[in-house]
Amino acid sequence: MAAYRPQKTFPALTCALAVIAALVFFSCDDGNPSSGNSGGGNGDDSSGIAVSPGITLPAGVTLDSVSGDMSVCITNCAMQLDYACLAACGDSPTCVTQCYADAGCFIGAFTISLTLTNNNSSAKSVLIGAGTVFEPNSGDAQNMMVLQEETFEVDPGTEQLCLPVYCLNADLGAPDAGFVYSIEDSSALIDSCLHKVLDLSKGKTISTEQAQQVQLIIWKCRDTEDEPTQADWEYLENL
Numbered sequence: 001m002a003a004y005r006p007q008k009t010f011p012a013l014t015c016a017l018a019v020i021a022a023l024v025f026f027s028c029d030d031g032n033p034s035s036g037n038s039g040g041g042n043g044d045d046s047s048g049i050a051v052s053p054g055i056t057l058p059a060g061v062t063l064d065s066v067s068g069d070m071s072v073c074i075t076n077c078a079m080q081l082d083y084a085c086l087a088a089c090g091d092s093p094t095c096v097t098q099c100y101a102d103a104g105c106f107i108g109a110f111t112i113s114l115t116l117t118n119n120n121s122s123a124k125s126v127l128i129g130a131g132t133v134f135e136p137n138s139g140d141a142q143n144m145m146v147l148q149e150e151t152f153e154v155d156p157g158t159e160q161l162c163l164p165v166y167c168l169n170a171d172l173g174a175p176d177a178g179f180v181y182s183i184e185d186s187s188a189l190i191d192s193c194l195h196k197v198l199d200l201s202k203g204k205t206i207s208t209e210q211a212q213q214v215q216l217i218i219w220k221c222r223d224t225e226d227e228p229t230q231a232d233w234e235y236l237e238n239l
Helices: 012-027 071-080 082-089 091-101 193-202 208-220 232-236
Strands: 063-068 110-118 123-129 133-136 152-153 157-167 182-186
Touching: 063 182, 071 110, 071 157, 082 091, 091 208, 110 152, 133 208, 157 208, 193 208, 193 232, 208 232
Parallel strands: none
Antiparallel strands: 063 110, 110 157, 123 152, 133 182
């Protein structure tokens, strides 16, 4: 991937911001949702957010905060983008979205920001399991669920990482930079319907466009008046 070059501008970049804004509005303005060891792993004395069995933190690594602030995610994504891909898009939102997807950006219906500190002298791997649920500090915002297992390499020091997630509460609003999250016990939330979604999504490559359809199916699992159809299950099987 090309290095981030802030002096370069393309018409597609302006278009990209509109695409991102549209995805955020769709994904969470339209979806209640793992207790465990303290952050730091292996029972050490490091401070941090309590993590669930679905999150594996090596010794010396803490999860300091989880935020709805998407700005860091946009910045991190920009550093991974292939700018030749964007340049070739012109003003096509569909093309821009695909460039972001190809760079591994915004591969969930939404994204939250995790701040972790690695007190070791070398990079460590952090694993976040499928089905992990994040609860916001506001009852007006949606809970967020990790659809697919994610692994991050955290360099020594403090680092912000972006985690693709899906919304669980269709009648609640979108989180923003003012919201912080805790990790919720998901045992009562991940029912048989959501388990099936998780199983059918495992190991699949999901595009930005497909993520929106997956989000709709997840909402159906959470809405007893509108359950997933056979066509929905076939869609997930064919991802």
